[in-house]
Amino acid sequence: xxxxxxxxxxxxxxxxxxxxxxxxxxxxxxxxxxxxxxxxxxxxxxxxxxxxxxxxxxxxxxxxxxxxxxxxxxxxxxxxxxxxxxxxxxxxxxxxxxxxxxxxxxxxxxxxxxxxxxxxxxxxxxxxxxxxxxxxxxxxxxxxxxxxxxxxxxxxxxxxxxxxxxxxxxxxxxxxxxxxxxxxxxxxxxxxxxxxxxxxxxxxxxxxxxxxxxxxxxxxxxxxxxxxxxxxxxxxxxxxxxxxxxxxxxxxxxxxxxxxxxxxxxxxxxxxxxxxxxxxxxxxxxxxxxxxxxxxx
Numbered sequence: 199x200x201x202x203x204x205x206x207x208x209x210x211x212x213x214x215x216x217x218x219x220x221x222x223x224x225x226x227x228x229x230x231x232x233x234x235x236x237x238x239x240x241x242x243x244x245x246x247x248x249x250x251x252x253x254x255x256x257x258x259x260x261x262x263x264x265x266x267x268x269x270x271x272x273x274x275x276x277x278x279x280x281x282x283x284x285x286x287x288x289x290x291x292x293x294x295x296x297x298x299x300x301x302x303x304x305x306x307x308x309x310x311x312x313x314x315x316x317x318x319x320x321x322x323x324x325x326x327x328x329x330x331x332x333x334x335x336x337x338x339x340x341x342x343x344x345x346x347x348x349x350x351x352x353x354x355x356x357x358x359x360x361x362x363x364x365x366x367x368x369x370x371x372x373x374x375x376x377x378x379x380x381x382x383x384x385x386x387x388x389x390x391x392x393x394x395x396x397x398x399x400x401x402x403x404x405x406x407x408x409x410x411x412x413x414x415x416x417x418x419x420x421x422x423x424x425x426x427x428x429x430x431x432x433x434x435x436x437x438x439x440x441x442x443x444x445x446x447x448x449x450x451x452x453x454x455x456x457x458x459x460x461x462x463x464x465x466x467x468x469x470x471x472x473x474x475x476x477x478x479x480x481x482x483x484x485x486x487x488x489x490x491x492x493x494x495x
Contacts, residue, residue: 239457
């Protein structure tokens with residue numbers, strides 16, 4: 199179904215609907231058909247050039263849809279200082295496209311002057327907490343807006359951690375004033391890999407700070423001992439197990455902007471769009487019977 203959209207830039211925040219990641223191979227069809235979709239997410243690092251075809255296409259999308267801007271390169275958890283040039287480019291991109299939401303990962307991805315290909319986990323200690331809060335303060339001051347922090351998918355834990363992940367994330371949000379992006383798929387991945395109950399994790403999570411949700415597919419494997427191992431691959435449809443957890447979350451906090459992440463082996467547009475339609479229908483059904491729950495201001 200085509201959306202009834204104005205060709206002018208939409209200044210409204212991201213609605214409590216489903217969206218998808220914007221992929222270059224889908225842009226022409228999206229511009230031509232204007233599908234009824236809540237929003238699009240872009241990866242900040244793909245648009246840090248000054249101009250060219252990517253920006254022309256994004257301007258056309260931004261004229262019709264709200265955006266969520268998702269960064270993967272700030273290395274919020276690194277003990278090293280933030281890359282000031284990267285932060286300046288991120289601030290400029292925020293100013294240029296005025297996304298309704300802006301998020302980054304709870305991870306580190308830099309060493310010395312090099313960028314790593316993975317978003318690596320952190321030890322949850324007082325020292326790491328101070329670093330993360332300081333970095334988020336710098337980001338929010340430079341960008342001039344609130345940032346959302348995403349919970350990680352993990353494959354190992356640090357013996358030196360002195361607090362749980364949910365407690366750490368709650369402390370970060372409380373001290374920095376950032377909001378949270380809850381990746382439900384990451385919760386299932388980590389829960390499976392480390393043997394904890396994802397429902398217990400979600401019930402302990404600081405849900406009052408959540409402003410966006412991510413859903414994605416994963417790859418199923420096993421470790422050297424034959425135990426189940428999930429890989430956060432973003433290369434397939436959202437599994438029913440993830441949707442079950444998503445229903446639980448929406449039943450607690452109500453309708454929330456929800457992104458379908460599909461970054462590898464990207465399907466044809468109708469398949470990706472159908473995932474968003476399914477997520478939105480799930481959100482609507484789950485929200486219909488929820489109890490009272492208030493987001494933090």
